[in-house]
Amino acid sequence: MAANGAPLFLANLSSVFRRDATSSSVGKSKPRQISFSNSSRRFAVSTEQPTTTSRSSGSGRLEKREEAEAVAATGFEDPAVERGSLKDYFERSKExxxxxxxxxxxxxxxLECGPPLxxxxxxxxxxxxxxxGLGLFKQHQRLGKIFEIWCLHIPVVDRTPxxxxxxxxxxxxxxxxxxxxxxxIYLVGESFGGCLALAVAALNPDIDLVLILANPATSFSRSHLQRLIPLLDIMPDQLPLISLPNMLSSITTGGPLRMMIESVVKGLPFQQTIGELSQDLVAISSHLSVWFWPKETxxxxxxxxxxASSVSNSLLHDVKALTLIISSGKDELLPSLEEGGRLFRALPxxxxxxxxxxxHFLFLEDGIDLVTIIKAAGFYRRGKNTDHVSDYMPPTPTEFQKVYDEYIWINAATNPVMLSTLEDGKIVRGLAGIPSEGPVLLVGYHMLLGxxxxxxxxxxxxxxxxxxxGIAHPVIFVRDKQGTLPDLSAYDSFRIMGAVPVSATNFYKLMSSNSHALxxxxxxxxxxxxxxxxxxxxxxxxxxxVRMAARFGAKIILFGAVGEDDIGEVVVDYDDLMKIPYFKGEIERLTNGAVKLRTDANGEVANQDVHLPGILPKFPGRFYYYFxxxxxxxxxKQELRDKDKSKKLYLEVKSEVARxxxxxxxxREKDPYRNLLSRLIYQATNGFTSEVxxxxx
Structure with a gap:
């Protein structure tokens, strides 16, 4: 089976909670449980360990299970939904x-998390x-659909070491x-919680843990926070309360003005920026009791x-759990970007x-969605191993839009023409000829660089x-041990759109679930x-x-794609590179770092050494697809079990793709808009959203 390739080619508290971002828990029934509410939002708090039982609470969680499963099948709730404001967060925290x-x-x-799958x-x-314990406040609703969530609350006066x-x-x-x-079991640790998660993972290597660490405080010794300790030693003992934000203001920079300027630069209306910023400042100032602590606290x-930093760092070599580091570039409390790189290199x-x-508090920022991050990184699973078919969650409209925008330059430069064939054999522009019901297998030619x-x-x-x-090469799922291949984050969009590693098992699961596979x-x-x-x-x-498709009665749709020679020309290929010792060594290192496919095959397809050919760019032409x-x-099914008959159909399929x-x-020689310039002139005249x-x- 072949792979679907991938394109190779706290000074002031208002500055800590940033608004300019780049991109839930189940009620447990226990005897000593305490429930309370605030503005119709409820918590379930227990001083004991919660139990995992068949739950039926006043919120009707058990009755909503079927509804949650139905939502899951359609891609879950969109991350663009209202997720609360900083004012809500501070009110909840104060309460x-x-x-x-x-x-x-x-x-x-x-309790607002809802019933999980x-x-x-x-x-x-x-x-x-x-x-x-409310660091995931804006994430509760989405996370609660796919996780059973428990949040740890550590009272301010607690002195548990x-x-x-x-x-x-x-x-x-x-x-x-x-x-x-x-x-x-997922351990999501934020800052101090990241150290806690690492220590737990190191001491329990036999338990299946997945760590998600947001700006872990393992870098405390190199942070601004470290400087606060000697400052406290020289402060008068009679000071009853100390504000952490005010303490940090002496050693960090930033403030509301910078937030306002950056928001305006990002294109937000000035009045909207001022209004939102004012609301946040009022909310923060009216709830500072959360942040005012006695000196000794x-x-x-x-x-x-x-x-925590010292202990967790001493145990890093024992951490074997799958780990996802989430690092902020403008963390004013910790050097998180640098620390993320260090942990990435240290953890296997x-x-x-x-x-x-x-x-620093990126989970409270607008635009940050932890579910999307987990999905894109390929970190969600419900069993011992990831099932790329049953564990997969389709993209929400917001997720798809981000993916589309990321690659919009390809569509803009190539303005693809899509043709398909109806059941009566008529060729039409558009995709009407692709069946809506699966299983369907799309089989075609792979253009240059995918x-x-x-x-x-x-x-x-x-x-x-x-x-x-897409049935894809494992290179987009498995970390390169030698670090010579592109970082896996480069392929997040492919995983969001449902790519699976090439294997007979995944192919079987796709066909048996009536999917459309590429x-x-x-x-x-x-x-x-x-x-x-x-x-x-x-x-x-x-x-x-062929036989796998026949086993499930799948429709095989053949397609041709042309246009690669309109965007670039290969001037240095694999054969040329292998004649140069340096590049030969690099190709061998790249290939050794990738998962091997078709090791039992012969001929050209068995030679899938990883390399990047030298390409001379051209003035972009146009892409054409014909289904x-x-x-x-x-x-x-029975007929195609015969090797000769399945081979005959296979050759017919190959011949149809060539046709x-x-x-x-x-x-395409008769397309007056094959050239980019002619298309731009047409769109300038008829509108840039018009179909060329x-x-x-």
Missing amino acids: LVRRSDGGPPRWFTP INSPLLLFLPGIIGV FTELVKLVERVIRSENHRSPNRP LRWKLQMLKS NCEIRKFNDSG LDSFPLVTKIFSERNILVR LYPGGMREALHRKGEEYKLIWPEQSEF GKPFETKGR CIDYLKEK PTFEL
Whole structure:
């Protein structure tokens, strides 16, 4: 089976909670549970460990299970929904602190999270040094659909040492692992909570943990916070309360003015910026009781941070859990961007995502959606191993729009022409010929660098609301051990759009779930072809996909794609590079760092060395796609078990793809708008959203 290639080519508190971002828990029934409300928002708080039982609370969670499953099938709630304001956050935090009995740390869950999917993994939120436990406030609703969430609340007056907090979390994960041994447990640690998560993971390597660390405080020794400790030593003891934001103002920079300027630069209306900023400042100033602590409390918390950082750093070499580091580029409390890189290099199973315009509390920022981050990084699973089919969540409208905008330059430069064939054989412009019901297997030619796949997938999704799952090379899912391949974050959009690693198992699951799948039999060898091989089908001899499609009665739709020679010309290919010792060594290193495919195959497709050919760019032409009439396999399962008959159909499929390519190569010569300049002139005259004509059909 071949792979679908990828394109290779706190000075002031208002400055801590940034608005200019780049891109929930289940109520437990326990005897000593305390419930309270504030503005119709409810919590369930327990001083004991919550139990995982069949839940039926006053919010009707059990009755809403079917509704949650239905929402999941359609892509979940859009991250653009209203998720509360900073004012709401501070009100909730103040209420939680005020209602707390000052007892030991305990777990709680906001009841607005809603019922999660069946068999959803457990997510434990480990807060920063403030300890309120509402750091995921804006994420609760979305996270609550796919996780069972418990948040840790550490009362302000609590003096539980770091090692005891580690034991507290350990008791929960051991109990839950014993209760559900096949269910992963997610530890989402923010700042101080990141240190806590690392220590727990290091001490429990036998438990299936997934760590998500947002600006972990492992860098405390290099932070501004470290400087506060000697300042406290020289402060008068008679000071009753100290504001952490005011303390930080002496050693950090920034403020409301900078936020306002940056927001205006980003294009927000000036009056809107002033209004939102004023609301946030009023909210912060009216709820500062959360941030005012006695001197000894602040000293304790800073010493706790110091201890947590020291302990977690000493245990890094024992952390084997899958880890996702989320780093902010404008964190004014910790050097998080630098620290993220250090942890990425130190931890063996680690990925990193950077948000250069975000501050320390990035989960409270507008535009940051943790569910989307987890999905894009490929970190969501409900069992021991990731099931790329059943664990997958379709993109929401907001997620798709971000993906589309990321690659909009390809569509703008190539203005793709899509042609399809109706059941009566008529060729029409558009995608009406693609069946709505699966299983459907799209099989075609892979253009240079794989630049054809994203216009194809996004166009079908936007016009027909059909999600095409690309069967992709594992290079976009597996971290390169040697660090010579592109970072996995470069492929986040592919995972959002449903790409799966190439394997017989994943192919089987896609067909059995009536999906639309995209397969390029030529894989990387075809996408990274040699000079003079434009539009040459480099397919394996074996009829790899025919019998699998027939097993489920899938329709096979063949398509041709042309246009690669309109955007660039290969001037230095694989053969040229292998003659140069330096590049030969680099190719060998790249190939050794990638997952091997078709190790038992012979011929050209077996040679899929990873390399990047030298390409001379051209003035962009136009991309053309032609989807032929579907090949029916329904009712032919027994017939196509015969190797000779399946090989015959395979050759017919290959021949049809070649015919589609030849048709497009001939027709594009008659397209008056093949050239970019002619298309720009047309759109300037008729509007840039107008559809540019093409050749006569």
